[in-house]
Amino acid sequence: MPTLWLFDIEPHEQRYTIEWSEHLPQQLRKAMSSSAALWDLEVIPGIETTGKTTPGAFLNFAESTTYKAAQIAKFSAIVQAGGVIDGDRLLFADAWHPGVIQCRYMADLLDIDLSIDVMWHAGSYDPWDILARKITSQTWSRAFELAVYCAADRNYFATSFHRDMFLDAFDAAEPTKANVVGWPMEYLASAFQECSEGVTKDTILFPHRISPEKQPEIMQMLEPLLPEYRVCFAQKEPLTKQQYHEELARTAVVFSANQQETLGIGVYEGLLNGAVPIVP
Numbered sequence: 001m002p003t004l005w006l007f008d009i010e011p012h013e014q015r016y017t018i019e020w021s022e023h024l025p026q027q028l029r030k031a032m033s034s035s036a037a038l039w040d041l042e043v044i045p046g047i048e049t050t051g052k053t054t055p056g057a058f059l060n061f062a063e064s065t066t067y068k069a070a071q072i073a074k075f076s077a078i079v080q081a082g083g084v085i086d087g088d089r090l091l092f093a094d095a096w097h098p099g100v101i102q103c104r105y106m107a108d109l110l111d112i113d114l115s116i117d118v119m120w121h122a123g124s125y126d127p128w129d130i131l132a133r134k135i136t137s138q139t140w141s142r143a144f145e146l147a148v149y150c151a152a153d154r155n156y157f158a159t160s161f162h163r164d165m166f167l168d169a170f171d172a173a174e175p176t177k178a179n180v181v182g183w184p185m186e187y188l189a190s191a192f193q194e195c196s197e198g199v200t201k202d203t204i205l206f207p208h209r210i211s212p213e214k215q216p217e218i219m220q221m222l223e224p225l226l227p228e229y230r231v232c233f234a235q236k237e238p239l240t241k242q243q244y245h246e247e248l249a250r251t252a253v254v255f256s257a258n259q260q261e262t263l264g265i266g267v268y269e270g271l272l273n274g275a276v277p278i279v280p
Contacts, residue, residue, distance in 0.1 A: 002087040003040040004028065005075065009093045010049045010067040012060075013240050016185070016265055020093065023187040028091075046070040072099040079106050086113035095120045095148055095155065104151040118152040119183075120162065121262070125169035128213035128260045146170050149177065158183040162262035183263060192245055192273050201252040205275065206233045207266030208256065215257040222255075229253070234266075251275040 006025060011018035025043055032039040046067030049060070078084055092100055095118035107114035124131040124141035135141045149155055149170065155178050157163040163178045204226065208214040216233060223231045232247050239247065254270025256279045261267075267277050 001038050001040055002085070002089065003042055004032070005084070005088060005090045006041060006043045007068075007071050007075070007090065007092045007094075007097060007099060008043055008045060010046055010060075010064060012049070014235060014238065014244075018241055019187065019191075020184070024093065024184055027184050027186065044071045044075050068097050068099060071097075072102055075099070075103065076106065079110070079112070084112060084114065088112075089115040089117060092116070092118045092152075094118075095152070096123060096145075097148075100148045100151050101144075115154075116152045117154045117156065118148060119156045120166060123166075125166055126260070126262070130211065133212070142169070146172060149173050152177065154179055156181045158263045161260075165260075165262075183265075185265065185268070188269060188272055192248060192269075199249045201250060201274070203230045203232050203247065203250040204253045204255055205247060205251040205266075205270060206231070206255050207270065208235065208258065210235050213259045215259065218257040219255050248273045248275075253278055256280070 006028065008021055008024065009017040011021040025041060029041050032041060047070045049063055049067060075084075090103055097118070100116060100118055103114065103116060106112070107116075122129040122131065123145045124135050124138045125145055126132055131141060132138065149166075150173075155166075157166065157178060157180050159182075160180050163180050167173055167175055167178060204219070206216060206219045208216070210216050210233065219231065219233070229252070230250070232251075234244060234247060237243075248269055251270055251273055252275060254267055254275040254277050256264075256267050256277070258280065267279060271277060
């Protein structure tokens with residue numbers, strides 16, 4: 001029986017990754033149980049994490065590197081022990097993972113018929129992303145991103161906008177390997193029910209990271225003009241996921257001034273809680 005090996009993203013309370021650590025394996029198992037082919041699912045976790053992100057970023061960059069390195073070490077040991085067979089598949093929940101290259105290296109040199117799928121969240125090809133802002137010379141980062149894309153059999157994007165932005169950045173990227181699939185967020189439909197009963201809708205929520213592409217200064221400028229509302233910048237406080245859900249329950253308006261959006265989860269969560277969206 002073939003195995004789907006899931007390289008998950010390290011869980012963070014202020015990101016949806018903590019929800020994915022629970023729900024993504026469940027959703028994959030449910031999907032595989034309804035498939036005509038029989039599959040096993042094995043999760044390749046990293047190390048225990050602090051749950052703290054780098055300010056303005058999706059992850060903690062140093063800790064993310066340690067997490068991914070631990071995943072590579074664990075999976076390499078499984079390969080060495082003969083635990084990976086022809087027909088197995090890998091799913092990297094974050095495409096920006098050096099393990100993609102190393103797993104393709106092992107598969108090709110050890111003659112293992114191994115399929116690799118990756119999920120793209122961001123990269124230096126996105127002019128608004130922190131990687132593009134921080135990496136002044138993108139020669140190496142763009143080369144890495146293209147190498148990951150080429151090493152993968154299937155590249156997944158949440159939106160057509162994101163896929164097209166990627167393909168526009170890389171002339172050498174074969175378009176047939178890019179798939180728009182949405183992101184596995186179905187669990188959100190029932191995630192907020194316990195917080196919503198009897199709650200007063202008195203809040204304008206800014207759900208995003210405090211980083212330049214999110215333009216929090218616009219909401220900061222508007223806040224004094226809206227004294228009848230309570231304004232919440234979700235990422236200014238280290239909210240747990242439960243506390244964030246409670247803020248969403250109070251949200252009358254969810255405000256986004258993003259310069260771009262490759263997913264839009266913050267606004268979507270607001271909509272699920274009955275909030276009015278204000279977006280570009």
